[in-house]
Amino acid sequence: MKCSRCKNKAVIELKYVGERLCATHFSDLFERRVGRTIDKAKMLDRKKDKIAVGVSGGKDSLVLLYLLKRFHYNIVAVTIDEGIRGYRDHSLAFIKKFCRKHKIPWKVYSLKKEYGFTLDSIKNKKLMCSYCGVLRRGMLNKKARQLGCTKVATGHNLDDETQMILMNLFRGELERLARTGPMTGVIEDELFVPRVKPLRGCSEREDVLYAVLHDIKYTDVECPYSRYAYRNIVREMLNKMEERYPGTKFAILKNFDKMLPFLRTYYMPREQPKRCKKCGEITRGSICKFCEVVEEFAS
């Protein structure tokens, strides 16, 4: 089968636009889309921003790192080592090789070294993804700030985003949904480093293909705790919808982005954010979620 735009062999069929593309035209489309996503939401500024790129060693984060380097942004790769044996130790090797090859500065911060425990030591496996999310976001924000970064970029893709939107809708978490979007957060605070998601317009399949075509070596070892995630059920449902009705995921994202300004206005906090009594970070209560989790497991 030929590319819809030239005579070369097609490497992907984009059912949602009715096109088949060759490697060159696909890469071009992919890179333009990421560039447009960054520009449209005014995510990053080449002159002003120093960007901490959250890197797990998987396809999404390494593709993001590769592209931000290629787009000439001021970046530093940051990895949070949560201490998941057989998973994180494996991925660190991939990141090290990648950063060395592309001459990207890389920092690793260990949960064990900083707080004295690992995710493996947590008994309640069903809530693992929630704990991990709180810990990783918290550490990434603190470390990015300490490194003098003005933005945190993560490799969330179209699949991650649409799953997150539906999960929050299903759970009735509209206030939480208001804090998401292309640029995370509804508040401005000196302690909060805004998070951006330049790959949110690219599907998981497109990320894998881009990585393979550009010889980006990533780890595809699955997190041993991901099987417990509620996300898997939503993912399966969404993939079935997309297979039957191509373009479903784009439609969800596009319509969510239209709703987001209304959600943010409605849920705009009336009070100034408070400071956590334990760590001094931003919180809505008296103690932040990060400290709550650390307190529960550090002993």
Place this chain on the structure above:
Amino acid sequence: MRIYVESRDFKKNLSFGGTTVRQLMKALKLNSENFVISRNGEIVLEDEALSDRDKVKLFPVISGG
């Protein structure tokens, strides 16, 4: 024909009676939607023909973590 297939979870040489990538995936009971597929190092679509001793690599699309 003999085809060598490699993925995250397995590597195997198999005798295969079909002629295309789509038929191979069906024989392996795998959904093509969940993989990017290469044949002898080149990315291919499902309707691509296979030849004896081709090396097929499957890159899983879904990863947890």
